[in-house]
Amino acid sequence: MSRKPDTTPTPGRVSLSTWGDPLFKGITFVFAAGVLALLVAMFAVLWHESAPSRAAFGLGFLTDASWNPVTERFGALTAIAGTLISTLIALLVAVPISVGIALFLSELAPARLRTPFGVGIELLAAIPSIVYGMWGLFVLAPILSNLVQPALANSLGFLPLFSGPQMGIGMLTAGLVLALMITPFIASVTRDVFRMVPPQLKESAYGMGATTWEVVRDIMIPYGRKGIYGAVFLGMGRALGETMAVTFVIGNSHRLSASLFAPGNSIASTLANEFTEADGDLYLSSLVELGLVLFLITFLILGFAQLYLKRMSAPGGRS
Template identity: 75%
Template sequence: MKLTMNTTGKKAWGDSLFRSLTLAFALGILVLFAGILIALWHESAPAIDKFGFSFLTSTAWNPVKDEFGALIPVVGTLVSTLLAMLIAVPLSIGVALFLAELAPSWLRAPFGTAIELLAAIPSIVYGMWGLFVLAPIMADHVQPWLQTYLGFIPLFSGPPMGIGMLTAGLVLALMILPFIASVTRDVFLMVPKNLKEAAYGMGATTWEVVRDVMIPYGKKGIVGAVFLGMGRALGETMAVTFVIGNAYHLSWSLFAPGNSIASTLANEFTEADSDVYLASLIELGLVLFLMTFIVLGAAQLWLRRGVAGVDK
């Protein structure tokens, strides 16, 4: 009797220690997240005190006069991300369909693996390729062509320099394409075979099966993948910094150089020589963190919704 009590006592003690230890690390993740928010908010205090809400609406960026505003980098982040999504989403859904349903079966496995491997390539490689290979091609061929045929639209006006918003959007699109494509492919592959076969059996064409069976079935996963890709694009640094041009102008032209939040931080953070300058950069980081938090948070909520089978 004594022995049993002893061992159970020891067991309970060891188990509760183990449980508390693992709990402490799990809580560590929450603490880390809160710590990031608090540290960024605390350190951006000089900028918040000085500029208040006008920080978000001001186009100023003048380190000499210590005047800073977030509007240009915020707009640059949104425009480059939007461009990237416009290019990458249709392309990656096309790629996913091709890999899941259309390609001859001997091609599917190697192509699918290739796409997944491409998603693992570091973004700095995409950025560097954009600078040395894509930007000259944009300047010499693509942008003059766009200007000749679409030059009457303000979006395609201005000198074709190769480096600028359009190239940044394109490189960003190439970087997120493998990610969105491989997740979407997995979603398409999860569609039960008998559903597809039933539709084919009723005489549906491949496109009709895709449109009426596969897309409705995988809608949740596809939308989730798109939003996760968008969250990545918003905060992407290296793919953008090389090719966005690093200039503080608001312009209608997509050929004009600009700046995103991440590229501003990458270029200027170690050079900030005054408290307000540093604080403004940290506040920019806070804005970026909140922007991605909203997009990623919404994506996760969307993906979690209906896990219990409420949503089809």
């Protein structure tokens, strides 16, 4: 007899167990595929709508610094440069501070201080970016223009980087606000990475007479290198695509300048300022191509971040 034994007592159950599970699995599969579809749809619409701009400017779009709606000549160089420079400033400031915070949270802080400090850092991550932007404009920018920029100009003014208008609004301010925003992200991921270092390794080093700093430098940082790279790339991805915090303080000018004090723009701030006002197909299409460039750059960087973090973490690790 090859018939399967009937284990279900009622006919109703038979039908449910035959179509219920495949249906449930099918529905969940459709939604999971839907997440991929979102990505594909976003990419497709950006690609399709940027066609006029790609046809008109080609690859030269990426290296052209002009942005003129009247003559309909558009290039992405200023915005790309602004995005990269503000992100670089942010990383230069945020990475050392974040590693310091992570070190404090994982190694130095007394047990009863760890939770309040940890919560504080994570609250910093939860503050919406527009609040950072507004605070940067009304509080940080005046301080920079009255105190920090004159001091920098007096001491390092011979460098073109630190000469120019001391308005408090510009590339430097944008980079600092971004640094403030991404520090909690990098710090909390780095702290988790430090916590993954096996205690045996650290204790062996301490047992040999190493100081805390030597354990960090020679054991924890080498062990967690991939995870730290991941944390930095994660912060970088956030900084590249951050819109509101930057739009408030970057100054929104389409001119390339060697000075960090001068106003500039980033891809995201250009989109925020001009997208709804763009008249003319080529103008709109050029803005869409800017968005496409931003999407590709951040996707690449965040992809690296996840690769590094996945390699670092145990199976079923962080989200």
